Amino acid sequence: MPVPTIDPELIGALSGYDSATVQNAGILARGHVDAAGDYSAPGLERMVGGEEVVVGYAVTAELTPVTEQSETLDWNEYHDLLAYTDAPLIVVLKDVDNPSRRGAIIGDGMAYRFTALGAVGAVVDGNARDVPGIKKAGLQLWATGRVPGHGPFNLVHHSSDVEINGLRISQGDILVCDGDGVTRVEPAAAAEVVKACAEVRKRESKLHQFFSTPGFSTADYESWKQDR
Numbered sequence: 001m002p003v004p005t006i007d008p009e010l011i012g013a014l015s016g017y018d019s020a021t022v023q024n025a026g027i028l029a030r031g032h033v034d035a036a037g038d039y040s041a042p043g044l045e046r047m048v049g050g051e052e053v054v055v056g057y058a059v060t061a062e063l064t065p066v067t068e069q070s071e072t073l074d075w076n077e078y079h080d081l082l083a084y085t086d087a088p089l090i091v092v093l094k095d096v097d098n099p100s101r102r103g104a105i106i107g108d109g110m111a112y113r114f115t116a117l118g119a120v121g122a123v124v125d126g127n128a129r130d131v132p133g134i135k136k137a138g139l140q141l142w143a144t145g146r147v148p149g150h151g152p153f154n155l156v157h158h159s160s161d162v163e164i165n166g167l168r169i170s171q172g173d174i175l176v177c178d179g180d181g182v183t184r185v186e187p188a189a190a191a192e193v194v195k196a197c198a199e200v201r202k203r204e205s206k207l208h209q210f211f212s213t214p215g216f217s218t219a220d221y222e223s224w225k226q227d228r
Contacts, residue, residue: 002085003057003172006187011088013194014176015055017201019183022176025196029189040142040181041166044123047131048141051179054121056088057187058173062096062157065103065126065150072154081159082117089119090175094162095126103150106143108133115139123175123182125164142177 014022023039059081082089091114095105106122108130114122114137121140128134128143129150135141144165159171167184169175174185185193210224 005087010190017197019176019178023183024200025193028196029192037168039183044165048135054140054177056090058092060092063105064097064154068152069154078158090121093124104129111137111139
C-alpha cells in the first residue's frame with residue numbers, strides 16, 4: 001500500500017525553505033509551539049550532505065541490530081512501501097534493541113537499495129556504518145551515531161509512530177531536513193505552512209535589512225524598540 005501523498009507543488013514549495021523557517025512557519029500557522037512534534041533535538045547529526053534542504057515523506061521502521069528476535073518481518077513489506085509510492089521519501093529508522101544504539105541500523109547496501117526504490121534521505125535514531133558508501137549511493141543521511149558493525153539484524157515493525165531523537169514522527173509525515181536537523185510538517189497543514197513560510201521570510205528579510213543598514217545607530221535601535 002503506497003504512502004498517501006499531497007500536491008507535489010507543496011513539497012516543491014517546502015524545499016525552498018530551510019528547516020528553521022519551516023519550524024517558525026509551523027508556529028505561526030498553529031499559534032503555539034510543540035517541540036516534541038515539531039523538530040529534532042540536539043544529537044541528530046547530518047552525516048551525508050551539505051546545507052541543502054531535503055524534503056520527503058516519512059516511511060518508518062523499527063529495527064533490532066544486535067539481539068536475535070523470535071518474531072520478525074519480511075523486509076520486502078518495507079521495500080514495497082518505497083517502491084510503490086511515487087514521491088520523494090525519507091526512510092525513518094529507529095533502533096529498538098535492548099540495549100539500543102549498540103549496532104548499526106543502516107549501511108551502504110541498504111542505502112543503494114533505498115535510493116533505487118525512491119528514497120532521497122534517511123533519518124536514523126541509531127547508528128550508521130559505511131558512511132562513505134552511503135554517500136556514494138546518493139542517500140542523504142542524518143543519524144545519532146556511527147559504529148563499524150552489528151549482529152543479527154531484524155525488522156520488527158514498520159509504518160508505526162516512532163520517536164526520533166525527541167521528535168514524534170508518523171508514517172507519511174513531511175520532513176524538512178538540513179544542517180540544523182529535521183522539522184516535521186503534517187500533510188494536512190502543508191498548504192498553510194507554505195503560506196506562513198513566505199510571511200516568515202518576509203519578516204526576517206525586513207529585520208535583517210534594517211539591522212544591516214550602513215551607519216546603524218542607537219537612534220535607529222530606539223526607533224526599532226518603539227515600533228515593536
